Amino acid sequence: MSLDSIWTQWDSGMGKWALCTGMCIAVLMASGAAEGKPAxxxxxxxxxxxxxxxxxxxxxxxxxxxxxxxxxxxxxxxxxxxxxxxxxxxxxxxxxxxxxxxxxxxxxxxxxxxxxxxxxxxxxxxxxxxxxxxxxxxxxxxxxxxxxxxxxxxxxxxxxxxxxxxxxxxxxxxxxxxxxxxxxxxxxxx
Known part of the structure; x- marks a missing residue:
């Protein structure tokens, strides 16, 4: 995958969605919610x-x-x-x-x-x-x-x-x- 295609994905919104999803999963895991525990x-x-x-x-x-x-x-x-x-x-x-x-x-x-x-x-x-x-x-x-x-x-x-x-x-x-x-x-x- 070239740098141009990564930038195109980011610019089209897919990269922003992936970054947000990754950050949300990290926050949930840190709070325990991903394991079924309440935050x-x-x-x-x-x-x-x-x-x-x-x-x-x-x-x-x-x-x-x-x-x-x-x-x-x-x-x-x-x-x-x-x-x-x-x-x-x-x-x-x-x-x-x-x-x-x-x-x-x-x-x-x-x-x-x-x-x-x-x-x-x-x-x-x-x-x-x-x-x-x-x-x-x-x-x-x-x-x-x-x-x-x-x-x-x-x-x-x-x-x-x-x-x-x-x-x-x-x-x-x-x-x-x-x-x-x-x-x-x-x-x-x-």
């Missing part, structure tokens, strides 16, 4: 906001909405820090003069909620309203640097609270995914 998703979450995943497999993403801490979330963080004499009995947060049962997560919804406390602390509340377990990866932006955070699998119909003692600017939630769960499964952190 990686990243949810950029700022403190004071929440995002929900819904649908059959938790794949429909809602926009970020403003979020404030619930009493039981504040009690949980206070408990982690050993403040205010709060403690837990089962899923009940006990504080001087008040108790409040922690509500179950909404069925069919995964919710990531980032909370910033006045003392400069940051928490991520993850609620899993599915009968499958939830895995995800997390990077946090704190002090102008990105850090990989260790997070735990979230069991079906439960929640977890991750906590950082300092201010976090952005929480990047990577690849949230529902996976099978049975009585022999165990919580894995990493």
């Amino acid at each position: 990686a998703r990243v949810l950029d979450l700022k403190p004071g906001y929440a995002v929900e995943l819904r649908g059959e497999n938790g794949t429909d993403i809602s926009g970020q909405t403003a979020a404030t801490p619930e009493d039981y979330e504040t009690a949980s963080v206070d408990h982690l820090l050993g403040r205010d004499g709060r403690y837990f009995v089962g899923s009940v947060a006990v504080a001087p003069g008040a108790t409040r049962r922690t509500p179950p997560p909404k069925p069919g919804v995964v919710r990531f909620k980032a909370i910033e406390y006045p003392q400069g602390q940051t928490a991520l509340v993850v609620e899993n309203g599915y009968s499958s377990a939830l895995t995800y990866h997390l990077e946090i932006l704190a002090g102008g640097k990105k850090h990989k955070a260790t997070v735990c699998l979230v069991k079906p119909h439960s929640r977890t609270i991750e906590h950082w003692p300092g201010k976090v600017s952005v929480l990047d939630v990577h690849e949230p995914k529902l996976i099978p769960w049975d009585k022999d499964s165990r919580v894995v952190c990493g």
